[in-house]
Each structure stands twice: as structure tokens, then as C-alpha cells.
Amino acid sequence: MIRPMRRQDLPEILRIEKQIFTAPWNERAYREELENNPFAQLLVYEQDGRICGSCDLWILYEQAQIATLGVRPECQRQGIGQCLLSEMLRRAEAAGCETCSLEVRPSNAPALALYEKNGFIKAAVRKAYYSDNHEDAWLMIRPLGGKQDDSTAGTGNQL
Ligand SMILES: CC(C)(COP(=O)(O)OP(=O)(O)OC[C@H]1O[C@@H](n2cnc3c(N)ncnc32)[C@H](O)[C@@H]1OP(=O)(O)O)[C@@H](O)C(=O)NCCC(=O)NCCS
Numbered sequence: 001m002i003r004p005m006r007r008q009d010l011p012e013i014l015r016i017e018k019q020i021f022t023a024p025w026n027e028r029a030y031r032e033e034l035e036n037n038p039f040a041q042l043l044v045y046e047q048d049g050r051i052c053g054s055c056d057l058w059i060l061y062e063q064a065q066i067a068t069l070g071v072r073p074e075c076q077r078q079g080i081g082q083c084l085l086s087e088m089l090r091r092a093e094a095a096g097c098e099t100c101s102l103e104v105r106p107s108n109a110p111a112l113a114l115y116e117k118n119g120f121i122k123a124a125v126r127k128a129y130y131s132d133n134h135e136d137a138w139l140m141i142r143p144l145g146g147k148q149d150d151s152t153a154g155t156g157n158q159l
Contacts, residue, residue, distance in 0.1 A: 064092030
């Protein structure tokens with residue numbers, strides 16, 4: 001079941017963060033998202049009372065951005081990441097967003113495969129984006145809804 005994240009979820013979320021990210025968000029970052037970011041929609045995937053994954057979607061007027069997505073190691077490869085991503089795309093589309101974007105490490109093959117499978121394309125490189133190892137990020141983007149004018153799509157350089 002996918003439901004909104006609550007403050008009481010944070011200890012568990014933070015434990016999972018440390019297992020799956022080299023630069024995990026801390027409690028302050030999550031509380032800021034939960035309590036002070038009016039654009040953020042934080043969701044968890046819960047199974048038998050246990051949090052298996054979570055994500056954070058920003059709805060920024062006509063643009064949506066995936067701020068984070070993660071699945072507990074022992075729950076990976078069971079369709080949960082796909083489920084959370086589909087729910088974020090559904091919400092972004094329902095909110096009338098025209099695009100959804102995200103940043104991902106070029107070294108993160110599982111995430112790249114997931115995003116490419118879901119129609120995201122590499123749009124640009126953000127140089128030295130990650131503070132822990134100064135790795136570049138791919139900016140990936142996916143059109144949503146029916147608002148985009150096809151005649152103007154794809155005129156930029158394909159990286
Ligand atoms: C990326 C991540 C969220 C995927 O979650 P998941 O629940 O394991 O993914 P799913 O089981 O829903 O898989 C969906 C698709 O993702 C891709 N994928 C997921 N894990 C993969 C892996 N280890 N290797 C290659 N492709 C993978 C596949 O395309 C897969 O489709 P398939 O099963 O038909 O091959 C998960 O690996 C994770 O939490 N990683 C650590 C945190 C992270 O990197 N988050 C993304 C930051 S941008």
C-alpha cells in the first residue's frame with residue numbers, strides 16, 4: 001500500500017536511507033520536506049506494517065521533479081520502485097504537470113534502467129553535482145499529459 005509519509009516514519013526511513021544512499025538525507029532534511037516544503041509529496045510503500053520504500057515528489061506548477069526514491073535492500077527487485085514511480089507520475093499528471101525530471105548518478109545502473117524503462121531521457125549533464133564524490137549527474141526528463149506541442153519537441157541536442 002502506498003500512503004503519505006508521516007513524522008513517525010522518520011526513524012525507519014532514516015535507517016533505510018543509510019543503507020541505500022552514499023549521501024543519505026538526514027532527519028533535518030526530511031522534516032524540512034514534511035513540514036515546510038509546500039511543493040513536496042512524500043510517500044511510503046508499506047507492506048505488512050513495514051516500510052519497504054519511499055519517495056519525494058515536488059509538484060512545481062507545470063513541472064514535477066522527483067527529489068528522491070528508494071527501496072529497502074531486501075525489498076528490491078519486487079516491483080516496489082516501479083510502483084512508487086508510477087504513483088508519482090500519476091500524481092504529477094493529475095496535477096497538470098507537463099514534464100517530470102530527476103537527477104541520477106551515471107553509475108547507478110538499476111535506477112537508470114528503471115527511469116529509461118519509464119520513458120525518461122537523458123537531457124543534460126550536471127557537472128560534479130554530487131557533493132560526496134563530485135560525480136556528475138544525468139538530468140533526465142519525461143513528458144507528461146497531452147499538453148506538449150509535438151512540433152517543438154526534440155529540437156535540442158540529444159546527449
Ligand atoms: C532504483 C531502485 C529504487 C529500484 O527499485 P526496485 O524496487 O528494486 O525496482 P523494481 O523491482 O520496481 O524494478 C523496476 C525496473 O527497474 C530496473 N531495475 C531495478 N533494479 C535493477 C537492477 N538491480 N539492475 C538492473 N535493472 C534494475 C529494471 O528495469 C526493472 O524492471 P524489470 O524488473 O522488468 O527488469 C532501487 O534499486 C533502490 O532503492 N536503489 C537505491 C537507491 C537509489 O539509487 N535510488 C534512486 C536514486 S536516483
